[in-house]
Amino acid sequence: MPPESTSVSVDKNALHVISLVSIGAHPTSGRPRRAEQDARAVELGLQLVGDNLHVLHAGNADEPALRAYLGMGLEELHVLEQPAGADAVPALTDYVRESGVQMVLTGSQAETGEGSGMLPFLLAEALGWPLVTGLAEVESLSNGVALVLQALPRGQRRRLKVRLPFLATVDNAAPKPRQSAYGPAQRGMLAVEDVEIAVDELLTAASLQPARPRPKRLKVIKGKSGADRMKAATAKASGGGGQVLKGLSPEAGAEAILKLLVEEGVFK
C-alpha cells in the first residue's frame, strides 16, 4: 500500500472530490493507456480524500485501458456511456451538478481526439464555478475556502485562495501517479450509466491526419547590402561580445557578477 502522504487537514468524510479521467494514447506507439495527466488528477484526489474519491469517465466503458485507473487502488469507477465522437460536456455538467461535489479535478488536455484542453473551461462556465489551472498542491481546506498552489512556468508556484466548490486542472507539476496494479485493476467495478448523447459537430468540418513534422525555422539574414550579409555569414556563431574582467581583485569581480544578477532580476 502506498503511504498516506496527505499533510492537509481535511475532514475526509465531509469533502467530496471527483476526478475526471479519459483514455490516453502512448506517445510513440499510440496504444491506449491511462492518460498521464488524468492519472495525476486521480493521484491528487487519492492523496486528498483517500478511498472516498469518485472517479468519472465519459465514453466507452468496454475499453480495457480504463481499468488501469482502477489499479491505482479504486474500488469503483463511474462511466457515462457514450459513443466515440459524442460531446462529453452536457453529460458531465448534469452529473457534476447533481452530485453535490466540492472539487472536480481534471487533466489539462486529452491525449486523443482534438485535445484542445477546453473541457474544464466549458464545464466551469456551465456550472458557474471558479477554475484553477495547473493545480500543484492543496494546502488547506477550511470554512469552504481552499488555499492552493498553482504551478507556473520555470518551476515557480503561486498561492491562490478559492471558494468551494471549484474546478481544477492538473498538469505535470502535480504529484506523480502511483503505479497501477493488475489484480485490483481486474477486481474493480465499473458502474455504467446511460446518458443522453449530444453529437460533437467538430469532426464534420475538420479532419484528423497524422502529424506532419513542423518545418524548422530558417535563419534569414535581412541585410540590404552585400557587406551586411557577408558580415552575418562570416561572423562567428557565438561570443566576441562578452565583457572580460581580468586582473581585478576578487571583490571587484564579485561585485560585477552581483550587479548583473540583480539587473537580470534572478537574484532577489
Next chain:
Amino acid sequence: MSDVIRRDPRAEWIARNRLHPLHAAMQPAQTSWMGPNGLMRKVVHGIGFIGPNGIKRIDRSGAQQGGAVKRSAAAQVQLPLHQVAQPAFYIAVVPDMVGGRLSSHDRDLLGLAHSLAGKGGAVLAVIFGEHKETAFETAGVDRLLVLEGNEFSGYSPEQRVQGLRAVDNQFGPKHWLLPDSRSGGGELGRRFAASLGERPATRIWQVTDDQCIGRAGAGREDLARPAARLILAAAECAEPVSETRHEALPVELSTAVARSLPRIEDLGAVAVDPAVIPMAEAEFIFSGGNGVKDWDLFHRTAAALGATEGASRVAVDDGYMARDRQVGASGTWVTARVYVAVGISGAIQHLQGIGACDKVVAINLDPGCDMIKRADLSVIGESAEILTALIAAVEAYRNGAKRNAA
C-alpha cells in the same frame, strides 16, 4: 597635428569596396530622407566634402568618397511605414508580455496577425497594465489598447476576460489571436472562448487562407479545420514582422469594463526551494566544474544566491555532484535565463547544453577557454576567492536592502 586636410586613400578604398567590413560604418551621413508628411527632406549643407585643397567638392556621380563626416555606427535603416487610416476590420492580438515585454512568441503572433489583416485590416494589440516595451512599431502593432487599472494587476484571469469582452463589443475583431502558452495566453484564451461560447482553434501552427492546422491529442495527429474566429497559436506559427514599421496608435475603450467579483484571490508568489526545481526549466543555474576545489564553498554560494545547482561532466564523474545535475549533451539541456559557470572550460558538449541560455557568466582561471568566448561576463581569477567575495557581497547587498527598507 596640422590642419591641412589630407586625402585618406584607405577610406576611399573602403568606400569603393562594398564587401569591406567597415564599408557601412564609413559611408557618409544620410542627406535625404522621407519626412513625416511624405515630403523628401534634404540637408543641403551636408552634401559634398572638402577636397584635399580645402575646397568643397560635390560629386554628383553617386560615388562620393572619403572626407565627409564619419559615423561610428552602421547605417540606421528606416523601414517603410505601414499605415491603416480607416481599418476595414480588426485583428486583435493579446500578447503574453512576459516581464512587460513582447516575447518571441508574441512577435510570431503579430506576424500571423499581419498576414490575416492584409492591406485593409488593422492589428489591434490589447495589453493589460504596465509594460516596458518600446518596440511596438517595429513588432507590427497598428493600434494599441492598454487596459489600465488595479483590477488587472496580478493574477486576474476573470477580470481580464471581462476586459476582452468589452474590446470584443466595441471593435468586433474579425479574429482574436492569443499565444497558446503556459505563461498566461493559453489559459486566458480558453477562458475567453468559454465565456463567449465560441469554439477556439487551439495549438495552431499554420494558417493558410481560411484553413488552419493545429496539433491534436498528444501531438501525434494534426487537425485541419476552417479558420475559427478565436485562434490560440503555438510558437513559430508565422514569421515575425520585419520589413515594415507600424503606427501603434493608442486607442481607448469607450465604455468602462464590467467589474467581476473575483472568485480566485491571488496571494502572491511562493518561495520555492531552488534544489527541487527541475534543472531543464530552472531560471537561474549555478554550475561547477573541474576548476572548483572547495565544493562546500560552492554549495554555500549557490544557497546564498538562491540558484539551482548544476555541474559539468567532470564534476559528476569525480563524484562531487549527482548524475541528474549534469548539464550538457549527455545530461540536461537547460533553458536558464542566467547561467553561472564556475571553473568550467566549456567543452562543446557542455556549450550545446547551455545553448538556450540568455546570459552566461563565467568564472575561470584560463582567459583563453571556450566558456569565456561564450560568456557575456567573465571574471578571470581563482574561483575560491571570487566565491568567497561573492558571498560577502550578497550579504552586504541583503543587509543594505534591509537597512533601506527600515
